Amino acid sequence: MVRVLVLTQFAFLALGIISLKIMLQANGRLAVSPYLQALNHWVLYLFAVPLVWLAFASICGHVEKIPLTSRVARVIGVLVAIACFGFLVSVTFLT
Secondary structure, three states, rough: OOHHHHHHHHHHHHHHHHHHHHHHHHOOOOOOOOHHHHHHHHHHHHHHHHEEEEEEEEHHHHHEEEEEEEEHHHHHHHHHHHHOOOOOOOOHHHH
């Protein structure tokens, strides 16, 4: 389950980054919103989000105490995947 969530997060981020780069190259820097220009500068740091969640999920898998259970890690992973999908949607529809 952890691998599926990490791959889903990476896929959404990769598609969003590719869409962002294509739109910036196609439209030029002046015709694009400031939000997308700011995202262009921070885009590589977004790849750290699934890696941080993967480290958190592995810690939760080893600890298995009440606040750090694997179920909590899965729920947070699904929320991070939804946030990555939100990044993809926002980049795709904000030009």
